Amino acid sequence: MRRYLSFVGVGACAAATHFGCAVALVSFFAWSPMYANVGGYCAALLVSFAGQSRLTFGSTQAGVTEFAKFTATSLTGFALNALAYATLLRWTSLDYRVALLLVLLGVAALTYLLMSRWVFLQPRRVA
């Protein structure tokens, strides 16, 4: 349970970082909102990686390989989000808010699985 809570907490912190950085880049550094979104995403990716690797999955040796896998998971999650949302909107009569909630929950669950089974998978120690 603690791991799930940590996963959600780090995700929330990353979202706040994404938002805060994007707003700061636009309002203080005169970036265009489109580019600022990318800047915010990059900052959030770092926060998310640090948090999920250390706090959620207790990986003390996360390095470049893990970060590459993490980024791939994150980008896949984003692509899947867009695709699944478009599909639900096009092929079902679900309210857009319900559809978005389903997609967010589904993608979060999938991301969690990918992180625990692939990105931060620790080799089993033989006693």
Add this chain to the structure above:
Amino acid sequence: MNEVQASRRVSVCVDDFGLSRASCLAAIELAARGLVSAVSSVVDGEHIGSFASELQSSQQTCTLGLHLNLTERSAFRYTSSLRMWVARAAVARLWHRRLIAEINRQLDRFEHLYGCPPAFVDGHEHVHQLCVVREPLLEVLGWRYGSQIALRSTVPLERRGFKAGIIARLGGYALRDAARQRHIAANRDFAGVYDFSTRIPYEQHMRAWLASIADGGLIMCHPELPDDESCASRARLAEFEFFLSPRWRALYEEFNFQLTPFAAHS
């Protein structure tokens, strides 16, 4: 020799035209009666479209200027608080290109509304003088109009209170000096700053300003007409009532000044 001292030329400028219905109605009425000599317009103001043509008919006695707005209800995507604009001075170069575009847009909109360039430019919350805005503004004005239009300087020649001092120090001196270097006209003295409270009657403020203001000086004001649709502050209502009263006209003679439109060649 019985020499009569020549009267001082003083401009009285109504700010915020367009921001509220009450400010539009007040400016139109005061300008039509020749009780003020300049009106400064917020070109993205909610009410400007409905009232610009009415104000235009007062142009013989009153000059019209652009009240550059970057802080309140502007169409500019990067509109933000005055504090944020002050902080942006740290990265002023990053804002240069965006501000050039925005200042041009507001000037274009002004010309579209009134069919002529502004006679002067000033800034809502004096944003025009801030480090980050000043340079792009001077550049744009130079390209578009040379030295044909005037700029508002917020520098008082005498001490006129703490708030007036702070405003002048937030880029007022730098703007005045930069305008001089570029041969752009500006008012020689500035007054009209107070705390927008009615603790001291507006007439008392005006008397103090008129007693000390130099020839070529400008007094800004923010009158609003009592109106059911807008909720004007008590201070703004008091300003409107004062300008409309005979007490205001009586001061012309008492303080020996002449109400003069604010422009580059006034």
